[in-house]
Amino acid sequence: MxxxxxxxxxxxxxxxxxxxxxxxxxxxxxxxxxxxxxxxxxxxxxxxxxxxxxxxxxxxxxxxxxxxxxxxxxxxxxxxxxxxxxxxxxxxxxxxxxxxxxxxxxxxxxxNVEQLESVELVAERTSVEVRLDKKIYNVGKDLTNSGATISDALDNIPSVTVDVDGAINLRGNGNVRILINGRPSALAGFGSTDALQQLPADAIEKVEVITSPSARYDAEGTAGILNIVLKKEKTRGFNGTINTVIGYPDRFNFTPNLNFRTDNYNFFTTLGYSYSTPPGNGFFDNTYSEGSFDRITEDRDIDRKNSGFNANVGLEYFLTDQSSLTASVFGRLNDGEDLTQNNTVRFVGNDIDSRTLRQELQAEDEASYQLSLNYINNFNDEGHKLAVDAQYSFDEEIKPITITEENTFPNTETVGAENILETEVQNEFLIQADYVLPIGDAQFEAGYRGNFEETDTNFNLEELNLETGNFESNTGLSNQFIFNQNVQALYTQYGDKFGKFSFLAGLRLENTQLKGQVLGADVETLQNLLGDDIELDFDKNYLNLFPTLNLTYELKENENITLGYNRRINRPRGWFINPFPSRSSRTNIFQGNPDLDPSFADAFDVGYLKRWENLTLTSSVYYQRETNSFERIQEETGEVTSDGIVIIRSLPINLSTNKRIGAELGLLYNPTKWWRINTSFNFFEFNTEGVFRGTDFGAKNTSWFSRFGSKVSLPGRIDWQTNLFYRGPTQNAQTRTEGIFTLNLAFSKDIMKDKGTISLNVRDLLNSRRRINSTETPFFSSESEFQWRERQINFSFVYRINQKKKRREENRERDDEEEGYSK
Known part of the structure; x- marks a missing residue:
């Protein structure tokens, strides 16, 4: 030390x-x-x-x-x-x-190899770095991430929450942009979080939480940006890690992370194989004010089986001392199978009228590929540089679905059966150039980004004709939906420092084209479902300016105040626009809205940072006003099933405004060498105003979430980590969601002369991570409970190749003696 x-x-x-x-x-x-x-x-x-x-x-x-x-x-x-x-x-x-x-x-x-002990201690203490426009979190030191997924790792980051469906929120706002290494990526699932729930957290080096993005970043995401930076070791020679995980319910992961660097090139690769069977469940209790039944309950059991392989391979070639060319290939193959069994009970008054069992077997074959090329030239040592990126991504999902529904009371007749084949193909091209020019102590930046994306979704539905016993095509709902989203942007920004005052000001010009077309469907059937005021085909262009400003004033060397302003856009993704209704339930469906427009937000953020010897405090107060904000409402479709059940639809719409104000506080505290505490608290209030089809969906609500993490070094060189999370209840115009509490535990020990580490972790120890909702509308009320994944126990072994953990035995023994530990 x-x-x-x-x-x-x-x-x-x-x-x-x-x-x-x-x-x-x-x-x-x-x-x-x-x-x-x-x-x-x-x-x-x-x-x-x-x-x-x-x-x-x-x-x-x-x-x-x-x-x-x-x-x-x-x-x-x-x-x-x-x-x-x-x-x-x-x-x-x-x-x-x-x-x-x-x-x-x-x-x-x-x-300095003689000070490796200091490296580890400092890394434990400085797991957060505060920059002018972002906070950087090192996730590699979190024991609960061993054997976890990328979604699990994000759920341990302050300001970030991941709900039971895998949806990611930043400061309680779901309109967050996910980037990989600063760019859109097939790894992030092109807006879907499914891939992040399957890929290993071991591939992550750090996560950047960007709540006040500068003009350099895409304006997408009204909540801000989460940038996931993947590991790419820069140490010379051959080195890496191999992580093996087994768990219950069934889980197996094998993740080699290997690197070889010479004077002329750097070869890096992360491979991964995963297998898991995470069970889930749900329960719905609906009471109706009209229709053939007064009450209907649905009890769902979900059995999943997923296996997948992913590879990220790259080569960085050093053209000169100042320039390099990097080529990388990412690929992911996933084979999944979900069986959902839905036991439905229908009541007339308090008497059971009938029971049915609906089984949905969904297979999913997915293939994702991404080719990236990066050129960077540092013209001099002063920061004058040019970076150019080109990227192509391809993603294909094939989902054959078989649905059967049979009576179990009062008879055993077949109610219906469906065969569905859904295929989604997505192509995306990205080209980006960034130029940085230092001007004395100041810095000027300019750049261009073009992102061109097309999604082609084919949906074929066959329904069983109960009279003939044959499957017949449903021409009203079988379809092809083509969605294009093309975004081109130019930006410039300028930063400088005057004494203790620093600023970074920028302006971004973006043009967004949203284009959708429905092919091969009975347009009249869809139009009747959605209403005459919603157009099925669309071609819209939006040209907008997005100013940004970030200010920092250093009160002292270890204390500063920041102020940020930025304007953001939230573009509707394809599944929010696709007009074809879901088929997982006959009575509760989700349907996209092709008439959705982007929403826009103005956000302000005031932050305060103070560092002491063993304590770091970060805090901020933020305000956001969003126009045309998205809201999912529930309404009657006007349709009923063959047995007289009113069909209820969940539909995303544009509401007029959404105002959000909040505050967050984070503390990193090292009371002793063997104990580290990390805690955060976030409180926010949102106020939604808007009317749709004569119904006022305005709502005002406050909520909060908090984390507490403790890491203790026990005798015997065992590390013990505890993470607690609680999210308070929330409510909108129709639905109240109860609070959620989660407890994670992890233990680890270094073995094999510090070349290996064994870990045991338990995620959701109390099996309490479930969403509980209460919904009230003029035509029905609903109580529901959903658990995407049950308690998970993982045992992992990490072996380091030429990466001996950065501590020396004699120093560790000395520290143990100083702390009063006995061997």
Whole structure:
């Protein structure tokens, strides 16, 4: 820990003596850039220290910014200087006479293998980095992520929640944009979260939570952006990890993460095979004010079986010392099978009229591919660079579905049967260019992004004719729906720093084309279902400006205030627009709305950060006003089933406004070397106003969610982690959702001389992660409960290849003795 103490003392000297000035008369500036020797990556928060030779008590210096740059004002004279950074060798510079301003150029630091213990301790403490426009969370240190999925890992990130259906929310808002390595990706499922619920969390290096995105980012997502950064080791030589997981209910994962780097290229790959059988369940109790039945209950059991293989393989070739070309291929194959059994009981008054069993067997074969090419050229060491990306993505899902429904009381007759074949093919092209030009201490950026996406969905429905016993095509609902979303954007932004004040201002121009066409269907049947006021075919263009502004004021070296403003757009995804109704239930259906328009939001964010020696506090207050916001409402379709049940539809619509105000607080606390606490609290209020078809769907509601995480190093070199999460109840115009509590536990121990780690974790220990809803409308009321996945227990083994865990045995034993542990 000697390096950490030296750095702390250096910073204290800077604070203590900077105000005294130096003995020389004329002020000059010393600047430079600090980078890692092997990778050339800039090192943020490195310390540059200058000591006056003639007056050694005069010490000054500075801290590098996010680009590794520093600039220090001194008086003319002779100085001894050095660069310090935790876990890196201190770079001592020769004594120099400075009589005019000078740029020292690129200063390269090398890792210090004698301080690897410090690396681990610091990594535990600094699991969050705060930047001008985002927060960065290192998920690799979370034990509960061992054997987990990407969705599980996101659910452990402050400000983020993942509900029981897998839907991702940021600060309680579901309009969040998911990026992989800063770009749309087949890995994120093109707007769907299904893939994120299947792929391993071991592939993630970090998650960037961007609640006030700058103009560089796509304007999509009114809540903000979650950028998932995948692992790509930059250490020279061959290295990597192999993670094997077994679990109950049945789960098996095998994930090698391998890397080989030389002077000329860097080869990286993450492979993964997974198999799981996560069971789920649901219960619905509906009471009707009209129709043939007064009450209907549905009891659903869901048995799933998923197996899949994914691979992310890439090669980075270093053309020169300043430029490189990276090519990568991502592929995912998934084979799934879900069996849903729905036991339905119908009541007239308090008497049972009939019982039916509806079985839905859905297979899913999915293939996703993505080809990416990236070129980057660093023209100089000052940050002048050009980056160009090209990407092609292909995704195909084939879903054969068989549905049968039979009476179980008072007879055993067949009620109906359906054969469905649904095929979805999606192609996406992306081209992007980003240019950065430093202008003194300022920085200018400009760029272009074009994203062209087409989704072709074929839906074929055959229904059993009970009289003939043959299956007949339903021409009214069999269809083909083609949806295009094309977005082109130009952006520019400018940032600068004046003393303790920094700003980044930008403007983004985006043109969005949304185009949909229904083919091969009985248009009249669909039109009657949706209503005459909704057009089935559409071709819409939206040209909009999106300004952004981020400000930071440094109260002290370890304390600052931030202010952010940005304008965002939420474009409706394909399943929200597809007009063909779902078939999982005869009486409760979901139907897309092709008349949906994008919603727009203006968001403001004020943040405060304070760091102490063992405590980091982050907080913010935010406000958002969204127009044309999406809301899912429930209404009667005017249709009834063959046995007289009123069919109820869930339909997404544009409401007029949605105002949201909230506050969040996060604490990272290390009371001792063996105990780390991470907790966060988020409170928000939303107010929705809007009328649809004469019904007022306005609502006002407050809710909150909170996390508490504790990691303890026990005797015997065992780590114990506990994560608790609670989301408070929420309510809109029709539905109240009860609060949800989840408890996760994990234990780990290093073995094989720190080359291996075994872990045991339990997700949802109390089996309490389920959604409980109460819905009231003029025509029916409903009580429901749904659990997507039951309690999961995982045992994992991680083996490190040339990546021995960064601690030394003698240091660990010394720490144990200091803390009073006995072997």
């Amino acid at each position: 000697s390096s950490f103490k030296n750095i702390s003392l250096s910073i204290l000297f800077i604070i203590a003596f900077a105000s005294q000035g130096l003995s020389q008369s004329k002020s000059i500036f010393i600047s430079g850039t600090v980078v890692e020797n092997e990778t050339g990556q800039p090192l943020e928060f490195a310390t540059f220290v200058l000591q006056d030779i003639d007056n050694p008590e005069n010490i000054t210096g500075g801290i590098t910014d996010l680009n590794g740059k520093f600039k220090v004002e001194i008086s003319q004279g002779r100085y001894k200087s050095r660069i310090e950074y935790i876990s890196f060798k201190t770079l001592e510079l020769p004594v120099q006479t400075f009589d005019s301003s000078v740029n020292l150029g690129k200063l390269k630091l090398s890792p």
